[in-house]
Amino acid sequence: MKELICLGIESTAHTLGVGIVKGKKILANERSMYQTEEGGMIPSEVAEHHRKVKYDVLDKALATAKLSIEDIDVISFSQGPGLAPSLAAGMEFAKELAIKHKKPLVGVNHICAHLEIGRMITKAKDPVFVFVSGANTQIIAHEGGKYRIFGETLDIGLGNALDKFGRIVGLGFPAGPKIEELAKHGKLVELPYAVKGMDVAFSGIITKAESLYKKGTKVEDLCFSLQETCFAMLTEVTERAMAHCQKHEAILIGGVAANKRFCQMLDDMCKSRDSKFSPVPLQYCGDQGAMIAWQGLLVYTSCKNLPSIEDIDFNPKWRVDEVDTPWIK
Numbered sequence: 001m002k003e004l005i006c007l008g009i010e011s012t013a014h015t016l017g018v019g020i021v022k023g024k025k026i027l028a029n030e031r032s033m034y035q036t037e038e039g040g041m042i043p044s045e046v047a048e049h050h051r052k053v054k055y056d057v058l059d060k061a062l063a064t065a066k067l068s069i070e071d072i073d074v075i076s077f078s079q080g081p082g083l084a085p086s087l088a089a090g091m092e093f094a095k096e097l098a099i100k101h102k103k104p105l106v107g108v109n110h111i112c113a114h115l116e117i118g119r120m121i122t123k124a125k126d127p128v129f130v131f132v133s134g135a136n137t138q139i140i141a142h143e144g145g146k147y148r149i150f151g152e153t154l155d156i157g158l159g160n161a162l163d164k165f166g167r168i169v170g171l172g173f174p175a176g177p178k179i180e181e182l183a184k185h186g187k188l189v190e191l192p193y194a195v196k197g198m199d200v201a202f203s204g205i206i207t208k209a210e211s212l213y214k215k216g217t218k219v220e221d222l223c224f225s226l227q228e229t230c231f232a233m234l235t236e237v238t239e240r241a242m243a244h245c246q247k248h249e250a251i252l253i254g255g256v257a258a259n260k261r262f263c264q265m266l267d268d269m270c271k272s273r274d275s276k277f278s279p280v281p282l283q284y285c286g287d288q289g290a291m292i293a294w295q296g297l298l299v300y301t302s303c304k305n306l307p308s309i310e311d312i313d314f315n316p317k318w319r320v321d322e323v324d325t326p327w328i329k
């Protein structure tokens, strides 16, 4: 049977990405990220960035894949969750291409796409997913025919919490890699261990670290202690999710997966349970189009009664536990 080729468009936040996959082969994964000299993201400017760069990113992806748009069988895009103006820009582009070139269009869930590319790349069959990026911190597993969130942050994502600490002590952005470096020279000071049931919270830990910093505690000691405390909290919740669901694999997704100490803790925990830990390689951890293309293929080949193009809309609040997963038998 002919392997289908899917072109996926990512636009949930700062990145406009175009990826192309043929079956499980990733043929292209091009992106352009909105950046600012200072300050954060202004949603209308992010959407403007996406509209400005979209044809360039598309052309680069097609050139890398050595394909023309006519060779594409299906087009997919990130339907949510994300920033509404960015989602609108991506959907508008996807619809424009699908109508102009008469291709089927599928909308996919962005978080689900992170999980599925992680599973495809690591070859994990049925893992517990530890998804820790800037804004997201969720422990997810597939149970009873759906992805379920077993634990999540009650306030901010761990990456954003580390970046916030970085701003307080002047480490610049992103602070995660610098915290990892400084932690190598630190020792443990006590910080609150904030696990509530299966959920976690980071704001209070950062507030405590800030007050210790103002009282003269060394930055290296705070970096070490932040890592040990926050990673231990997430490792504990991951272990309980694995035990509860009787799963024997864990994979780590999101920008914080770059942290070697976090990987080591999860790896140690998995080994002690005769289970396997796999970090997802960094180029497939962040936002990119290949994951949207792969998820597009899964949805297109497994879902019956896909909506027609006029009925497709974006959904900024689409949670992963609301997604039907007919591609998982």
Ligand code: ATP
Pocket (backbone or CB within 6 Å): 013, 132, 133, 134, 135, 136, 157, 158, 159, 160, 162, 163, 174, 175, 176, 177, 180, 254, 255, 256, 257, 258, 259, 260, 285, 286, 287
């Ligand atoms: P989101 O997709 O949730 O909106 P994002 O796209 O900004 O957020 P990612 O690119 O997945 O998130 O991850 C960025 C985060 O990862 C930053 O908060 C950064 O500090 C953190 N990070 C990067 N490298 C490391 C590291 N070595 N250790 C800890 N954290 C890290």
